[in-house]
Amino acid sequence: MSADDALAPTETSLARPIERSQDGTLRLLDQRALPHQERWIEVRTAEEAVAAIRALAVRGAPAIGIAAAYTIALIAEREGVEQARSAAHALASARPTAVNLGWACRRMLARLEACAGDGQDVASALASEADAIAHEQHAADRAIATAGAELVPPGGRLLTICNTGALATGAEGTALAVALEAHRRGRLAEVLVLETRPLLQGARLTTWELARAGVPHRLLCDSAAATACARGLVDCVFVGADRIARNGDVANKIGTYMLAVLARHHGIPFYVAAPLSTFDPATPDGRSIPIEERAPAEVSEFAGQAIAPARTKVWNPAFDITPAALVSAIVCERGVLRPPLATAIARVAGSAERSRRAGGAA
Numbered sequence: 148m149s150a151d152d153a154l155a156p157t158e159t160s161l162a163r164p165i166e167r168s169q170d171g172t173l174r175l176l177d178q179r180a181l182p183h184q185e186r187w188i189e190v191r192t193a194e195e196a197v198a199a200i201r202a203l204a205v206r207g208a209p210a211i212g213i214a215a216a217y218t219i220a221l222i223a224e225r226e227g228v229e230q231a232r233s234a235a236h237a238l239a240s241a242r243p244t245a246v247n248l249g250w251a252c253r254r255m256l257a258r259l260e261a262c263a264g265d266g267q268d269v270a271s272a273l274a275s276e277a278d279a280i281a282h283e284q285h286a287a288d289r290a291i292a293t294a295g296a297e298l299v300p301p302g303g304r305l306l307t308i309c310n311t312g313a314l315a316t317g318a319e320g321t322a323l324a325v326a327l328e329a330h331r332r333g334r335l336a337e338v339l340v341l342e343t344r345p346l347l348q349g350a351r352l353t354t355w356e357l358a359r360a361g362v363p364h365r366l367l368c369d370s371a372a373a374t375a376c377a378r379g380l381v382d383c384v385f386v387g388a389d390r391i392a393r394n395g396d397v398a399n400k401i402g403t404y405m406l407a408v409l410a411r412h413h414g415i416p417f418y419v420a421a422p423l424s425t426f427d428p429a430t431p432d433g434r435s436i437p438i439e440e441r442a443p444a445e446v447s448e449f450a451g452q453a454i455a456p457a458r459t460k461v462w463n464p465a466f467d468i469t470p471a472a473l474v475s476a477i478v479c480e481r482g483v484l485r486p487p488l489a490t491a492i493a494r495v496a497g498s499a500e501r502s503r504r505a506g507g508a509a
């Protein structure tokens with residue numbers, strides 16, 4: 148068995164949202180069409196990749212970083228070094244909150260500059276770098292699943308929001324990989340899936356992944372979360388992250404903060420599962436994390452139909468900040484980080500910072 152085989156997901160039920168075709172084109176499973184249609188889109192240019200990331204055809208913090216990395220490699224192969232350099236800059240700012248995107252682009256740029264300076268074959272070096280980022284995500288997801296499953300009490304009911312599965316990382320997932328692993332070990336009773344307004348990543352994607360994996364689950368509207376906690380239906384909350392600041396504040400899908408407050412009120416552990424590429428030691432706290440605000444129509448319309456009077460003003464932040472004080476633990480590939488989170492993060496962030504420095508500045 149090769150090293151790659153050892154890292155590959157063993158479950159054939161796992162979705163593979165990012166593929167490269169023989170001609171080098173990047174293929175993305177269009178997550179906007181799920182669960183009704185498994186439709187693929189082809190990406191040939193940086194503009195197409197930026198548009199796919201912004202439209203959430205590919206989404207989830209690690210997955211958009213990997214899609215960007217493969218796009219940069221593709222552009223280097225097809226259009227040359229200068230175009231790959233400008234693609235990296237354009238892709239880095241396609242969405243602002245998930246730090247994995249900028250991290251992956253900086254890492255690709257650093258490899259590009261190092262190879263260009265040495266007169267090496269930049270295109271093949273960038274293809275290997277993109278593969279390395281994807282393979283590291285497999286290893287991180289496996290480690291997170293293993294460590295996180297231990298936190299699920301036997302017979303546990305796990306509440307989650309958004310989609311943090313294979314679709315969101317290109318590997319096994321983070322919080323959802325914990326649920327899958329707990330199920331494999333026979334210690335999970337069910338997953339309670341929040342629908343995740345307004346784009347329904349929970350209702351459309353997480354249920355789709357859990358059904359494929361044969362994991363028992365029920366779908367709840369977001370506003371049922373408090374009642375689920377009050378009725379004793381939730382033993383632990385597991386969520387993903389788009390960025391974790393130096394002090395342990397966590398940016399994740401809008402609605403996550405609400406769950407952390409609920410969990411604290413009801414004495415339920417609130418866990419965040421994320422790879423080190425989601426840690427941002429350069430950002431001191433949650434107030435410094437840029438929060439993406441998306442189109443009003445995502446809230447004022449449903450499936451293309453207006454649900455609010457014309458000209459209703461809308462506020463549509465895509466993410467929120469959960470203060471570190473509400474987080475019971477963060478599960479990463481280095482294990483379970485317990486409070487005080489700032490201290491625990493400083494301990495593991497050395498390695499995150501080293502790989503970040505290896506990535507240079509975009």
Ligand SMILES: CSC[C@@H](O)[C@@H](O)C(=O)COP(=O)(O)O
Pocket residue numbers: 203206207208209245308309310311312315316320321322348386387388389399400401465
């Ligand atoms: C492992 S994915 C972690 C996060 O990226 C996820 O929880 C999330 O908030 C995704 O938001 P999205 O807007 O769907 O990209």
